[in-house]
Amino acid sequence: MASRPAPFAPFEFMIAWRYLRARRAEGGVSTMTWISLIGITLGVMALVVTLAVRAGFRTEFVNTVIGAYAHAEIGSYSYLDENGVSTTAITDYEALTAQLLAVPGVTRANPRVLGYAMATYGNQSAVAEVHGVAAKVLRDLPTFEGAPEPLGDIGRFDQGIAVGAGMARTLGLGIGDKLKLIQPNGVKTAFGVSPRVNVYEVVYIFSAGRADVDSARIYMPFAEAQSFFNREGGADQIEVYVERPEEIDAMVPALQEAAGEGRYVWTWKDRSGAFLRALSIEDDVMFLILALVVLIATLNITSGLIMLVKNKGRDIGILRTMGLTEGSILRVFFLCGAFTGITGTIAGVALGSVIAWNIDAIMSGVNWLSGGGAWDPSIRGIYRLPAELRAWDVGRAVGLSLILSFLVTIFPARRAARMNPVEALRYE
Known part of the structure; x- marks a missing residue:
């Protein structure tokens, strides 16, 4: 067959x-x-x-979230200072920064002052998110492909401020222009609190690769931001950067232990998780x-x-x-x-x-x-x-x-x- x-x-x-x-x-x-x-x-x-x-x-x-924001932010819950005033300032920011740098996997950490101000130039105004950081922090900010090229001299950051490309375009700013910043909770006097008004030279125009960041953010020298936002001797947060940002959740326990009691850890995934x-x-x-x-x-x-x-x-x-x-x-x-x-x-x-x-x-x-x-x-x-x-x-x-x-x-x-x-x- x-x-x-x-x-x-x-x-x-x-x-x-x-x-x-x-x-x-x-x-x-x-x-x-x-x-x-x-x-x-x-x-x-x-x-x-x-x-x-x-x-x-x-x-x-x-990538742009990781570049525009820290991988993790260490902040403080509200507490009463020696004068009995409620505050969230981190006064031991230098010691805390050193402790966070000792955590395995952390590449860099820096204190930051964060506040909001009205930015005015000519007849144009905009609300600015002001970050008070050291010059090295701004220097490490990545610029992504397709974003506008930075302008100015970052080496002169201590002599002025750095403005996002979107805000500079909205206000018509260029290198060397004087930008007025108005902070409502400014100078404390016998008659109450009066707004603080300072004028800063624009020495650098940057791009973080995100249009929403570039249109609202201003970088200011750390010491100047402490004075401008009444943070003398303190910082609002500690920014932390790690080797593997995608694995930041696994590092939260170690960061929390280094931060100590009364502090919290806020990661980039918490910010953009939804x-x-x-x-x-x-x-x-x-x-x-x-x-x-x-x-x-x-x-x-x-x-x-x-x-x-x-x-x-x-x-x-x-x-x-x-x-x-x-x-x-x-x-x-x-x-x-x-x-x-x-x-x-x-x-x-x-x-x-x-x-x-x-x-x-x-x-x-x-x-x-x-x-x-x-x-x-x-x-x-x-x-x-x-x-x-x-x-x-x-x-x-x-x-x-x-x-x-x-x-x-x-x-x-x-x-x-x-x-x-x-x-x-x-x-x-």
């Missing part, structure tokens, strides 16, 4: 390939195949590009929506195979009378759909990867054509549209497309396999 051929034998691939190359007389089948192929390609392409942009946006957001969780939820929702697009595209494979089975009824009957089993017929038509799905998936990944790698240039062109309104950094917070192709995201897109392509072929392939050869050849 002759042995049955192994599944997916070469002749099954040959028959499936011949069926896919339909003649002009069977143009309907060929047209449906092309529609299926193009639909899957576009669906996978959209999925790859969307996942890449979402991953890039999250990475860019995290937004990061929202991004994760949005990623899942976008994946599901685009998965439906891919599903609709793969359903065209079912339509094409049903038409193919109908047109090839005579061939199926002949093949069955020649000895082909139901399994062989099923695999032939399964391969027809699988070829379309695999080809569309490969083309979609290739096209999506090319777009993702060039998304910044593409978006710049769209922004130019739209007159600059397609990408507003003040709304999105970052200066460019990033994309990051990750193996996991590409794998998810490929897996989804192939699984759906294979599943939708099962019904028409089973229908072809169960076709009665006698009925198929009755009217031939």
